[in-house]
Amino acid sequence: MPASPIRKLVPFAEEAKSKGRKVYHLNIGQPDIRTPEVALNAIRNLEDKVIEYSHSAGIESYRRKMAARYREININVDHTEILVTTGGSEAISFALMATVNPGEEVICPEPFYANYNGFSTAAGVKVVPITSTIDSGFALPDIAEFEKVITPKTRGIIICNPNNPTGYLYSEKEMRRLGEIVKKHDLYLYSDEVYREFCYDGKKHFSAMYLEGLEEHVIMMDSVSKRYSMCGARIGALVTKNRAVLDTALKFAQARLSPPSFGQIAGEAALDTPASYFKEVYEEYIERRDFMVKALNKMPGVKCPSPGGAFYTVVHLPVDDTDTFAEWILREFEYENQTVMMAPASGFYSTPGLGKQEVRIAYVLKKEDLAKAMETLGAALKVYPGRIK
């Protein structure tokens, strides 16, 4: 696997910090939001004397409670249709390994979550991109675009909804269009829905699990990481009505023995997080998003669509190459002894040359920090030698 553009920047961020500079991390999806108390308390009140393996598919009481929560949002599954995984990451790996043979392909609208490439490489699978563009706000590409790249080797389509890195939320209409392609060509639909709760402007999330008649096609990937701000728990889930996929995925799950027990205990408790927690988080993100989108669009030459979900946005910058710019801002620039780290969007495209004028920004910092980061970015764009008018 090649090093991603963002990983190349890590030593430069360290270097800036070693010079005493404050670095605002707009590059990562690590929210600063507190983990729900109810989850932390479950860990603090742990009474177990032996930390044993759990069932390879996850603790049964956890899966039962998770299924009940899914049913509340009309995802009609029972606990046998859920496999608890080590983070959403493992859910993606298991989904691919259980359904795609080495040398086969999956289609993914780009820009896409860079690690889809990593998991695919590990499974010997090729990710075939179709491009969504900033001009359409990163909406789902036309059906015709999918059909152009479908071959006998195509096994499925991966989506992330709401999207990382674009923040785009697929509409019910787009989801139904996807469902039609999937049915027509007998594909799997891998639906990464880990940002499900982060939908803004009154828009509603339409799960792939809602698509009627596609029970054998849809594999949903989920995670506690973002929902409860507990990325380090490493707990996710693979959810599907397809028994053959569940059976095969379970064999991979048995090989790795069990998902983490501590994380499952926290995850099960987190299902009782009060509605007030989500309301606060939601309001916090809306405020951050609105502030950031406005600040970005005020900068000359910058273009930022208003994302309908998640906590990322892909922004157009008036620069020659964001790989170079992101390095320059860390190494050569400072504004009141501050700088910012951003993810060059080239790492989210698999078509060579795309994303050269885009960065992904995560609005996971508190507003005061976001404000300083935006001020710094604005000042940098004014003096960057590779600026394009």
Add this chain to the structure above:
Amino acid sequence: MPASPIRKLVPFAEEAKSKGRKVYHLNIGQPDIRTPEVALNAIRNLEDKVIEYSHSAGIESYRRKMAARYREININVDHTEILVTTGGSEAISFALMATVNPGEEVICPEPFYANYNGFSTAAGVKVVPITSTIDSGFALPDIAEFEKVITPKTRGIIICNPNNPTGYLYSEKEMRRLGEIVKKHDLYLYSDEVYREFCYDGKKHFSAMYLEGLEEHVIMMDSVSKRYSMCGARIGALVTKNRAVLDTALKFAQARLSPPSFGQIAGEAALDTPASYFKEVYEEYIERRDFMVKALNKMPGVKCPSPGGAFYTVVHLPVDDTDTFAEWILREFEYENQTVMMAPASGFYSTPGLGKQEVRIAYVLKKEDLAKAMETLGAALKVYPGRIK
């Protein structure tokens, strides 16, 4: 992946329990030993407000402390030569994925830990067995046996020391012989040392990391699971002096983001487990082993070598087929309303037809339970219809 013989037995064990029968689990390596208090307390006293991703290679303070502990036992590594993994399982996966291409081969003395096959299959790698036998107490096969199966596709040799499933502890002499083969044919030596602390009869563990001049060849896999009886924490480690392997493994580690944070916190604290804990555990296992080996060898037609390490043994039983016997004892037999679950050894051999008269027994139960289990097994062997004189 085919279902392993042991997994096929799970529903029969459930069935026996549903009839009110007590089932003694001799089939799994889940110790009943308590997790050290110092590890559990670290979790109970958790002060973190946000459970964040850790560094993809693991929390630095944990790696530093782990390196210091390794140096105490003359494994000379620093924290940059350690990658914290999600259980020993992930260490094995990363080691294989970082060094072996799909279609290539690794050699493993059989019987071997069944999941090596699972991880290899996932990585597209073929495990080539060479057979060790109960008559030699499962000692390392002759060098000639290795050389017979080394081809241009061979990338390395996997060992588990002390061994799961046999309990065999490789001597320094055997390790040096292995080192010679590895050097001569420029192979990797993957050394699974998760049972390092469980060595009996005054025998000392000789780590693959001790082999001089093989720094670029040896990849050690480790885990907290058995050492601290915290299998559910899912924390392991990949340890090597080979920088290229570390760099590649780190890319796989970055794709899955980070190992579990809670488990790492417990793992770091567990490094302060007092010597008295290990002494107690050691004495407990010695007592169990001696009791069990004696009880087994007393049964007519049964042969059980005395294992030098770990907490498993592979036992010869006077039966037609242990797959059938292990199913029969769960489904058709009871002794004072008790029965036992054992792992048919066929699942630990990859040469077809081997292990048909052997089972793996884990002595992870307390002595009273082991005594009842032995009594039950003895009674079963007397009446089993497929008994061979």
